[in-house]
Amino acid sequence: MTTILKNYINGQWVESKSVILLDVINPATGQSIAKVPEGCVEDVNDAANSAHEAWTAWRNTPANQRVQYLFKMKQILEANTDEIAAICSKECGKTFTESKAEMIRAVENIEVACGIPTLMQSTFSEDIANGVDEFVIRQPLGVGACISPFNFPIMIPFWFMPYAIACGNTYIVKPSEKVPMTMTKIFELFESINLPKGVLNLVHGGRGTVDAILEHPFIPAISFVGSTPVAKHVYMTGTSHGKRVQAQGGAKNAVVVMPDADEDTTVRIIADSAFGCAGQRCLAASVVVTVGDTSNRIKQKLIQLAKSKKTGNGLAADVDMGPVITLESKERIEKLIQTGIDEGAELLLDGRDIKVPGFEEGYFVGPTILGNVNTDSLVYKTEIFGPVLCIINVETLEAAIELINNNRYGNSACIFTRSGAAARKFRHEALGGNIGVNIGIAAPMAFFPFSGWKESFFGDLHGQSSHAVEFYTQTKVVIERWNEEWSRKF
Numbered sequence: 001m002t003t004i005l006k007n008y009i010n011g012q013w014v015e016s017k018s019v020i021l022l023d024v025i026n027p028a029t030g031q032s033i034a035k036v037p038e039g040c041v042e043d044v045n046d047a048a049n050s051a052h053e054a055w056t057a058w059r060n061t062p063a064n065q066r067v068q069y070l071f072k073m074k075q076i077l078e079a080n081t082d083e084i085a086a087i088c089s090k091e092c093g094k095t096f097t098e099s100k101a102e103m104i105r106a107v108e109n110i111e112v113a114c115g116i117p118t119l120m121q122s123t124f125s126e127d128i129a130n131g132v133d134e135f136v137i138r139q140p141l142g143v144g145a146c147i148s149p150f151n152f153p154i155m156i157p158f159w160f161m162p163y164a165i166a167c168g169n170t171y172i173v174k175p176s177e178k179v180p181m182t183m184t185k186i187f188e189l190f191e192s193i194n195l196p197k198g199v200l201n202l203v204h205g206g207r208g209t210v211d212a213i214l215e216h217p218f219i220p221a222i223s224f225v226g227s228t229p230v231a232k233h234v235y236m237t238g239t240s241h242g243k244r245v246q247a248q249g250g251a252k253n254a255v256v257v258m259p260d261a262d263e264d265t266t267v268r269i270i271a272d273s274a275f276g277c278a279g280q281r282c283l284a285a286s287v288v289v290t291v292g293d294t295s296n297r298i299k300q301k302l303i304q305l306a307k308s309k310k311t312g313n314g315l316a317a318d319v320d321m322g323p324v325i326t327l328e329s330k331e332r333i334e335k336l337i338q339t340g341i342d343e344g345a346e347l348l349l350d351g352r353d354i355k356v357p358g359f360e361e362g363y364f365v366g367p368t369i370l371g372n373v374n375t376d377s378l379v380y381k382t383e384i385f386g387p388v389l390c391i392i393n394v395e396t397l398e399a400a401i402e403l404i405n406n407n408r409y410g411n412s413a414c415i416f417t418r419s420g421a422a423a424r425k426f427r428h429e430a431l432g433g434n435i436g437v438n439i440g441i442a443a444p445m446a447f448f449p450f451s452g453w454k455e456s457f458f459g460d461l462h463g464q465s466s467h468a469v470e471f472y473t474q475t476k477v478v479i480e481r482w483n484e485e486w487s488r489k490f
């Protein structure tokens with residue numbers, strides 16, 4: 001019997017009021033594995049009302065009591081890692097190891113948010129004027145919501161949710177309709193935590209659900225992660241409704257290889273960055289910029305390594321790279337590869353038409369490498385979001401930095417070099433929110449904000465750590481005068 005996923009609202013599993021059901025597809029088989037409601041305004045209303053009602057009692061629960069629930073969340077995720085990771089791999093396609101790696105970062109964010117009693121502290125100035133003290137209080141905003149993409153079904157809501165609820169907000173999670181089963185499982189497991197009803201809610205759906213969240217008067221703060229066009233829409237619509245919005249968008253990340261880089265290490269790290277998660281990572285290396293005479297050696301080594309990556313069902317133990325998320329994605333990626341060739345790029349490795357025995361209906365694209373890519377070409381300008389690596393050669397570090405800085409995205413940029421001076425210049429001048437030096441995926445740990453610049457981010461405060469705490473609190477400044485004479489009169 002087909003499973004129809006339910007929403008979790010006010011501490012109960014409830015059917016969606018929307019009549020339309022969408023298929024959740026296993027991208028390795030092309031088969032439907034569950035149905036998810038398309039979502040509707042009524043579902044968002046119910047979740048927002050429940051979260052709004054729960055808010056007063058929750059914000060008045062002391063912070064050190066609120067974080068006790070987070071300690072339990074961490075234990076639950078750790079105890080059920082394999083089960084959650086298997087569901088993630090099944091609906092998202094990534095390998096079991098990749099799904100488990102997501103869990104580590106999710107747990108790490110919970111751990112950081114457990115420090116909220118300290119992280120929410122703020123400043124106090126005694127005797128700012130005669131007998132006058134002044135201080136700042138951080139208070140929660142109300143109901144927060146997170147709208148997440150398909151490519152990290154476990155991790156991404158944890159960039160926001162643990163901080164929001166630890167700060168005293170109540171919350172709504174809206175997973176991607178393409179991968180809704182993983183978060184459903186996590187919510188089922190979280191039931192045993194016995195959070196007060198309405199503190200944490202799950203609402204399924206697609207665009208209609210998102211738009212209802214963006215317009216709902218009870219939801220003052222929204223965290224979004226997804227593609228740039230949708231991030232822009234979410235930021236503009238949310239802010240035009242008076243909300244606080246942080247919207248992380250798409251990317252086109254360049255990796256610069258200097259002539260002095262340790263070639264074997266560099267190439268191994270780049271291949272993992274470009275082809276891990278089938279290239280469906282916002283921090284994936286998608287452009288290699290070789291500087292000087294390294295180009296040919298790097299190309300040959302990258303081709304050899306990419307060829308050795310086994311593409312297949314992400315749940316199989318010996319597979320390095322799973323399928324892409326949908327048939328449309330596969331077709332779009334393959335079309336872009338052809339566009340690149342038509343634009344004059346050199347096809348160094350072709351991952352189209354790859355066959356995976358036993359998984360003939362799966363959405364597989366093998367590792368693909370395009371050389372001599374032109375910066376004016378569509379294949380360079382577009383976020384491909386698949387296992388396609390473009391290679392460009394330039395003469396100098398300055399030219400490599402200029403190329404990065406002219407790109408409309410600014411999620412991440414990395415450099416491989418043995419030179420401290422080159423690394424320092426790069427990190428100082430490159431316009432990107434997450435910089436890697438001899439690192440292939442510059443993913444900030446939970447103790448740091450997950451940055452992002454230019455069209456990779458819309459807003460001011462990012463997810464994770466101190467930024468998440470600031471985003472999910474508002475500051476109140478108090479100026480107090482206590483006159484001793486008044487006390488004496490009573």
Ligand code: NAD
Binds near residue numbers: 206452
């Ligand atoms: P997406 O933009 O299609 O969807 C993201 C979310 O928005 C989903 O929950 C979806 O239901 C909703 N949505 C989709 N279309 C919408 C619309 N027209 N109006 C309102 N809501 C809509 O993104 P995706 O394909 O799920 O994820 C891949 C994208 O996410 C890539 O561009 C990737 O770079 C980006 N991403 C960015 C980061 C980051 O930190 N910057 C992290 C992960 C993924």
